[in-house]
Amino acid sequence: MGEASPIRFSATVSARMEDGVLVLTMDNPPVNAASADLRSGLLAAIRHASAEGEVRAVVLTGAGNTFVGGADIKEFGQPATEPILPDVVDAIEESGKLVVAAINGAALGGGLEIALACHRRIASGRASLGLPEVKLGIVPGAGGTQRLPRLIGVAKAVELIATGRNVSAGEALSLGIVDQVVEDDPLAAAIAAARNFAPQPLRRTGDLSVPAAEPGAVDKAIDKALSRARGREAPAEAVRLVTSTGDRSFAEGVADERATFLRLRDSDQGKALRQVFFAERAAAKVPGLEGVEPRKVHTVGVVGSGLMGSGIVVCALDAGYRVIVVEKTAEAVAKGLDRITGLLDRAVKSGRIDAEGRTERLQRLSVGSDIEEFAAADLVIEAVFDDLDVKTELFATLDGIVRPEVVLATNTSYLDPDAIAAATSRPERVCGLHFFSPAHVMRLVEVVRCAKTAPDVLATGVAVARRLKKLPVVCGVCEGFIGNRIFSAYRREAEFLVEDGAWPQEIDAAMEDYGFAMGPFAVFDLAGLEIAWARRKRQAATRDPSERYVEIADRLCEMGRFGQKTGRGWYDYANGKRTIDPEVTALIESCRKAKGIALRDVSSKEIVSRLLAAMAAEGDALLTEGIAERASDIDLVMINGYGFPAHRGGPMYVAKEGLLP
Template sequence: MLHDGVAVLSLDRPPINNLSFELRTHLLQALDAANADPAVEAIVLHGNDKVFSGGVDINEFGSDLATRSPSLPELIRAVENSRKPVVAALGDLCLGGGLELALGCHYRVFSASARIGLPEVTLGLLPGAGGTQLLPRAIGLDAALNLILSGRQQAAADFRDTALVDELATEDLRAAAVDFARRLSADTVPWPRLRDRPLRVEVEDELYIHFVRDRLKGQKGQGPAPLAALEAVAAAGRLPVDEGLEEEGRLFAGLHAGPQSRALCHAFLAERAAGKIPGIDDSTPTIPVERVGVVGAGTMGTGIAIVFLNAGFEVALLESGEQALERGLAVVREHFAGLLAKKRLDQAQCDALLGKLSGSLDYAALGDVQLAVEAVFEDLEVKRQVLRRLDEALPDGAILASNTSTLDLNLLAEATSRPESVVGLHFFSPAQVMRLLEVVRGRRTADSVMATAMRLGKRLQKVSVASGVCDGFIGNRMLNEYLRVAGLLLDAGALPWQIDRALETWGMAMGPFRMCDMAGNDIGWAIRKRQRAADPGLRFSATADLLCEQGRFGQKTGKGWYRYEAGRRGGTPDPEVERLIDAYRTRAGLLPRTIGDREIVERCIYALVNEGARLLEEGIALRASDVDVVYLAGYGFPRLRGGPMHYAEEQGLANVVRRMREFACEEGGDARFWTPAPLLVRLAEHDLGFGRAGELQ
């Protein structure tokens, strides 16, 4: 499009103008055509007022499309070498490769509200199209390093006095960029290029680089990307730009070929895919929700209330007793008072949020809500009674949600006259902190209810994953086997702190025994009683029950698998627990053996994998990547390993199956559990990954 001598080249690949091979090709062709057209005096690259570009197309990673000519670096070099000035018109968001493309332009006009970022480190990468070399030349080495290593977004206006920003547009962005281009004078030829700007590195910059390098080397669980990004930026300060770009490319290639980047990219795409449910799309009608009821003012109920208040909903908190209600309301108020004290809210914001909170002892107070979430004690009959009361109180069309973590949602729905309106919303504790939300679809849950629940999850800033109905749904059903295998490792010869240490060293946020102490060992005790009644053949270690019989319920009682002393963070190994385990082994005739950390990790993680495969076979989980999302967002699984199912693929499914069969054949091995899931076996035999299960005949 030509505007009085200015060619406007629009990036048009909704929703975020990812720089795919196709878009790169068309953009280069348009750039060449504009340079060849004598009627064109200047060129403007424009996305739209909301997004310039979100960067490269991550879906092309691992294919030749990512590097096929014109690659992004080739496109940027073409922009830099344009015979006519190129002005980037940058809307509200410019990220990753999109920002690198803008850095290759001769001038940059930003929307006044624009935000920029280079999030590559969150994908196990570094900016690989010139970002580590050009951004320091635009805003200074230390500012560029902070932006690159954090992966966070920052307001472009913060850099208005640097070479990054030539103008901030307060109104029509494209018109402002065209006007800017029109005002350019031929006297400025050759057009300014960031690559030609000298980068002065002061002594303070060198000291800062050394400080950051030492800090990064001392951090665990971050992978190689931050340190590689630091070295690339450091190269910008000591090498000519072309040599710096070569170093950046070498470091990028090393990261791109590594397992951490594959895992992080998988996690990123998995979270995006988790919101997609077959048969439900943007055309599926949803139920407007602005006022929400929460039944139960305990830890979970107050956390859920806080989540909804933070998202702008009106919340009515319901309890059966005055004291319990007042305690719950006080917890919510204290939460926001804490944010006020930390200056994360101002007084007006705090007052506005709390102004949307009300409390009641009467179900009639929920007569105008569009959604109610029960968060009462995890007992089937208690929850059925609450749902009956909600069924009577809520208006027609309202959604009845249960926060159950294990119970049969279909049985809960049968307690109401509208099972099609019942859905599971399984928040994880503490609800105001944990990112995961399992959205459980009952046998009769309506599409509109599921669609509404998934969109609510996004508004609540949760990672929502759809699950079918089974004992524990996706996360807790798998967790049950993980904990059960950890318990059987105690029988075999390991100790709780060895198991925790092995898994935490491997990358888990918390080992299984620390986790049980934090959650309360009595919770697992109740679950085991219920599961034994349903399946007497299920093998458990008796040590956890013996622990509970002594009242060692964890942190809340000061004793669990560990001892918890006042004023000290975390627990310490307790000789009493070791004696309890030894005594049990003796009574049971169990001969302990030496167990290595590798075996501990294999058994516990492969237990997750095997149960995850069974969930896929049964249709409880829609896709293997959903299983990964559940464990990454809700259970402290290391993101650098991509989730249990991705990790199994990295190990080779045939190797995983072989190891499980070895466990099954060992003397005293739990052959019933360690029999690999049929889906796992078929995939291994055909050398296929979980994502290609549909190819099986």
């Protein structure tokens, strides 16, 4: 095969010869998924290289900005199509010709497994690498749990595989996952390395010994990984597979890994997490926004720098925006700047950004008390006290300051954004951007389509949320939008359960056993009981007197028990720990007796079933009213905003699949 003789091994794998090096390019847009066609092409190319004497070495790279983005998830649940990825990976590692991976971008899941089987790995500085399979309820299935520990040791492999964390090219180099990092295109460096390779034994990852671990390091990594698992099977299986690498042969480990992968792939948790993956793809397709371009946003204004506002500011700074923050007083300005710099300082301490990044972010930030500064903004987000008069007055003022094309967004949780928009002369430029606290941590943003929101304004809200690395879910207008409305139904049913005979601690334990990080009453205390109390008082005049209503939470608030902030709520926090309070027990018993309720034992199964059913029923109402577009959007909101365990799939998925206990 001559220098000018290109060859195609499949629709997604092509090659060219360059001075004795067979350069293979994988091109399967948009993410170079390891589809059956790509696997077939790779295997054919490796076999060709082995048989072709003119080929001295092979270089693998991806087209575009991705090396290989992972397995083709559409094949999950389908009959296996040959060749399977483990066979392709084994062929690469066992090749008698040097194989170099030129990792030009993301190498994730099966993509990293392909790279690990190569004899040398050279990465672009912009590459990211990882084995995120546990996020889909599975483990790597093509040798990842066996090869990675041989390169970086068991402790670090446990941490990366059991959490699914991706690493940058720089971290991959320091760990030993890659051999070299180049700032730009690694292809030239890979070709040079292949061309200049001196005859010597090939470094096959599967043949390496597992490095000795520092005392205690593995146990520490295991404890940390499993503490985050909360009922998920895949992280525990990943830990088991990785930690066994030093105790058995590579072949035995790979066989166990493959069997585990197949079992988890077909498990309820695997199916649920895959539906969450597809739900995120579906949420990105917003009806009515096809072909609509968002407005240009370079400068973001934020009104208010409290806990919510400062979190939004940090997100915007991280995303590269110039940010203008306005507070009412000089004292509030100083406090707000302290909060923002404090969050940036914590990011430096954790290693998320460096000192230079902190300085650069602060150079794009201005904090002051002159609202006229928003004349330079392209988008203004309010994060002020959730009071309708306050917000409508603010929007009327902003309407006279900002340019006509500027988008105004309200972060209200419960108030009517249409009423807020009506305070402006251009209600079509108003939308809701409902962040969740803490905004710099929580991934979810409800993007609210008001009655008069223009399509390009809604598209702007979605685009900005994505740039902030958030998960935007579009919804219509109702009190509480998707999440808080369902959470209110959850709260209501939890209180019904208390009246019926279950104790708060029993309800919390049942939901935590199901997979929630915290049960409902612990969450109520954490968030503060006074917000929901104020809402109930607003609704009192219009409440149907025939509807069941539980007064226990109102009585707690009347006693000044507002939750953790006051040291007392549904629980007592006097010693800094959550403990059962006899005063609350007596109050519950008194309220039950006053209503003449015949008490009965309420099982954990009934607790979970009733709470999930209440959430799903409210979700059905949201779909009927057109507030939510899809049942899967509701699941995403509850998983990413309210701690619903992702491996359960969400309340709508549970109800649809008949998985209620």
